Amino acid sequence: MLSSQLIGLCTAAYLGLLFAIAFFGDRRAEQRRSIISNPYIYSLSIAVYCTAWTFFGSVGYAATTGVGFLPIYLGPTLMAALWWFVLRKIIRISRKQRITSIADFIGSRYGKSARLTGLVTLIALIGILPYIALQLKAIANSFLIVQHYPLLQIPSGAHQVALWQDTALYVALLLAAFTILFGTRHIDVTERHEGMVAAIAFESLVKLLAFLAVGAYVTFALFDGPGDIFQRAAERPELARLLTLEALPGGYARWFSTTLIAMFAVLFLPRQFQVAVVENVNDEHLRKASWLFPLYLLLINLFVLPLALGGLLLFGPNGVDPDTFVLTIPMAQQAEWLTLPPPAW
Amino acid sequence: MRARRTALVFFAAATLLLLINYPWLSLFSTRQLLFGLPPLLLYLFGLWFGFILVVRLIVQPQPQAEADNGESDAVAPRSAPAGEPPDAE
Numbered sequence: 001m002l003s004s005q006l007i008g009l010c011t012a013a014y015l016g017l018l019f020a021i022a023f024f025g026d027r028r029a030e031q032r033r034s035i036i037s038n039p040y041i042y043s044l045s046i047a048v049y050c051t052a053w054t055f056f057g058s059v060g061y062a063a064t065t066g067v068g069f070l071p072i073y074l075g076p077t078l079m080a081a082l083w084w085f086v087l088r089k090i091i092r093i094s095r096k097q098r099i100t101s102i103a104d105f106i107g108s109r110y111g112k113s114a115r116l117t118g119l120v121t122l123i124a125l126i127g128i129l130p131y132i133a134l135q136l137k138a139i140a141n142s143f144l145i146v147q148h149y150p151l152l153q154i155p156s157g158a159h160q161v162a163l164w165q166d167t168a169l170y171v172a173l174l175l176a177a178f179t180i181l182f183g184t185r186h187i188d189v190t191e192r193h194e195g196m197v198a199a200i201a202f203e204s205l206v207k208l209l210a211f212l213a214v215g216a217y218v219t220f221a222l223f224d225g226p227g228d229i230f231q232r233a234a235e236r237p238e239l240a241r242l243l244t245l246e247a248l249p250g251g252y253a254r255w256f257s258t259t260l261i262a263m264f265a266v267l268f269l270p271r272q273f274q275v276a277v278v279e280n281v282n283d284e285h286l287r288k289a290s291w292l293f294p295l296y297l298l299l300i301n302l303f304v305l306p307l308a309l310g311g312l313l314l315f316g317p318n319g320v321d322p323d324t325f326v327l328t329i330p331m332a333q334q335a336e337w338l339t340l341p342p343p344a345w
Numbered sequence: 346m347r348a349r350r351t352a353l354v355f356f357a358a359a360t361l362l363l364l365i366n367y368p369w370l371s372l373f374s375t376r377q378l379l380f381g382l383p384p385l386l387l388y389l390f391g392l393w394f395g396f397i398l399v400v401r402l403i404v405q406p407q408p409q410a411e412a413d414n415g416e417s418d419a420v421a422p423r424s425a426p427a428g429e430p431p432d433a434e
Contacts, residue, residue, distance in 0.1 A: 230383055234383075240376045244385060246374070
């Protein structure tokens with residue numbers, strides 16, 4: 001049984017650990033014994049590309065489009081290959097000109113135009129707001145689902161809560177506190193935020209391991225391996241179309257354009273610029289990151305389609321919201337231990 | 346050497362971009378399973394993993410030099426002094 005206290009306790013413990021890691025990272029940076037100065041931590045921090053959307057959304061998307069989720073990860077794989085040549089240049093320019101954001105960078109390319117820099121900042125701000133809202137919603141939603149265990153669907157109306165009862169509010173406040181403590185507290189703009197990067201890298205690792213654990217559990221414990229899932233899916237016409245390109249919305253044109261958008265997203269999203277350029281300690285790390293980061297993407301996507309099909313086979317087409325399969329499949333099997341790490345963070 | 350590596354990695358990326366798009370992709374869009382897995386998934390993940398290995402080979406010079414050493418020691422002295430010019434400016 002998952003009581004609210006237990007969920008709260010686990011969340012507090014996990015957050016405490018993240019704060020501790022960030023604090024430790026900052027301390028070590030002050031002592032000039034950086035813990036993030038290696039290509040593995042650097043690659044894991046770039047994996048911040050995979051947000052809560054990867055965790056919940058790609059399974060949900062795969063449940064309706066089949067392989068439609070893949071361009072979002074194939075694009076960055078293509079771009080990462082070019083990092084050693086493209087990103088290294090950006091890093092060197094940024095270091096020389098003390099650039100600390102994508103807006104600064106674009107402005108500096110056009111004669112340090114303050115007006116252009118302001119415009120880019122504004123566009124980034126407007127673009128990023130719904131993005132952050134989506135993340136908060138994903139986190140708050142996963143809380144709601146786990147709280148309603150053993151129910152697999154949130155009863156209608158459970159979303160309408162008073163402001164002070166809304167998990168999203170507290171999550172936003174906690175994230176703000178974290179940002180102030182480990183992000184903006186440093187006045188010197190050239191200083192890196194090593195604690196924050198260490199925490200991000202740790203989170204990426206937790207996210208990957210949690211996803212692989214759920215994937216392996218569903219594929220090998222609930223079913224007889226991936227072959228079994230695909231075999232059963234192939235026998236049902238409504239699921240068999242997910243194994244081909246028939247379910248792909250927008251066909252090849254959308255597939256191609258999504259790949260291109262994802263290529264540029266991984267280079268130009270403000271948070272990617274922050275971790276890949278501003279927080280870069282040594283541009284030699286790009287060598288390893290340009291294949292380690294794609295490897296991370298490959299691993300975190302390995303079980304997406306088996307999970308989506310497994311969920312559809314277990315719950316039927318109109319049962320449970322596919323976006324929540326990562327949580328609800330283990331919940332339906334009473335495997336509480338798999339739902340406890342709040343991985344959406 | 347550096348210019349050649351740039352060309353190689355751009356070539357590899359362009360090839361992958363072509364292979365994961367229209368005519369090629371449609372060849373694997375079938376409901377028949379291959380080794381119990383959908384051919385489309387096998388193809389995409391196979392290409393993906395292969396590409397990661399290729400990029401690792403192109404971008405990372407150190408492991409390659411080690412592999413050369415492992416194969417035969419006679420090759421090592423020949424390639425080592427010439428080596429790859431350090432990539433620093």
